[in-house]
Amino acid sequence: MNARSALFDLYGDHLRQRGGRAPVAALVRLLAALGIAAPAVRTAVSRMVRQNWLEPVRLARGAGTVPGYALTPRAVRRLDEAAHRIYRDLEPWDGHWHLLVVERVRERSRRERLATGLAYLGYARLDETTWIGPRANPELDPLLTAESVRVERFRSRHEGDSHGLVARAWDLEGLARAYERWMADAKELLEGHPVDTDERAFAVRSRLVHEWRKFLFHDPGLPQELLPQGWPGALAARYFDDASARLLPAAARFVEGCLDGYGEAAEDRRRAGGEDDGV
Numbered sequence: 001m002n003a004r005s006a007l008f009d010l011y012g013d014h015l016r017q018r019g020g021r022a023p024v025a026a027l028v029r030l031l032a033a034l035g036i037a038a039p040a041v042r043t044a045v046s047r048m049v050r051q052n053w054l055e056p057v058r059l060a061r062g063a064g065t066v067p068g069y070a071l072t073p074r075a076v077r078r079l080d081e082a083a084h085r086i087y088r089d090l091e092p093w094d095g096h097w098h099l100l101v102v103e104r105v106r107e108r109s110r111r112e113r114l115a116t117g118l119a120y121l122g123y124a125r126l127d128e129t130t131w132i133g134p135r136a137n138p139e140l141d142p143l144l145t146a147e148s149v150r151v152e153r154f155r156s157r158h159e160g161d162s163h164g165l166v167a168r169a170w171d172l173e174g175l176a177r178a179y180e181r182w183m184a185d186a187k188e189l190l191e192g193h194p195v196d197t198d199e200r201a202f203a204v205r206s207r208l209v210h211e212w213r214k215f216l217f218h219d220p221g222l223p224q225e226l227l228p229q230g231w232p233g234a235l236a237a238r239y240f241d242d243a244s245a246r247l248l249p250a251a252a253r254f255v256e257g258c259l260d261g262y263g264e265a266a267e268d269r270r271r272a273g274g275e276d277d278g279v
Helices: 003-018 024-032 038-050 073-086 108-120 140-147 162-169 172-192 198-217 232-272
Strands: 021-023 054-061 064-071 097-102 130-133 151-156
Touching: 003 021, 003 024, 003 038, 003 064, 003 073, 003 198, 003 232, 021 024, 021 054, 024 038, 024 064, 024 232, 038 054, 038 064, 064 073, 073 198, 097 108, 108 140, 108 198, 172 198, 172 232, 198 232
Parallel strands: none
Antiparallel strands: 021 064, 054 064, 097 130, 097 151
16 A cells, blocks of 8 residues: 555545544554555655645644645545445436547547546446446546546437446456455455554554455446346445444544544654654
């Protein structure tokens, strides 16, 4: 797990519902629990500021203020949409597909960024310019604007074998194997690492969530009626929900401790040693 990914996980899983901001010292302390060193955290924060995911803020602490970082509106949209998909808080499928006909992009780097972005948003390529998804994604417009790409959109019903369409558009066999591997790895993680402290609960849950979030790049959230019987993603989702919920209270206590106490104490020690928390 690299520092940038860990920060996205941290803000999405814990800090978004706590105002979306945190002192630098608390970020360093929290990621230290995941084995990520302070210089890597500061480098990742600087990169996320340049990319408009985070913005510097001053946070009230005692009689003064301390440096911190808050989510930008762009980041809030991304994390909220990701949370809907991670926890499957999606509207029931109405039988319509969201169809995109995208203009041809000749520049390779733009074409690859667009393809990666559309796949992340849940779309699959039918041919060179046509993409399909089970629902419209609110992050589509920002992606198209960023890449300066025009697109025609259609809300359509499929007249034919929808199961066959899904099998052609998405690698369901590969996705099923990925869910089975995730289940095996998650059980090994939970059974092989005793959760005897709040910090340990935070670390184990963070790794569990981090690996689960990777499915955002591969699983569009297809409706249950179009998935094969005995779909392993359903079993994996139940396991994730149960395990993450069980670890949440202790993990949340550790986060609150870092935000309210550990972070301040760490900052005091750094300032006494002459270190600067600015990034």
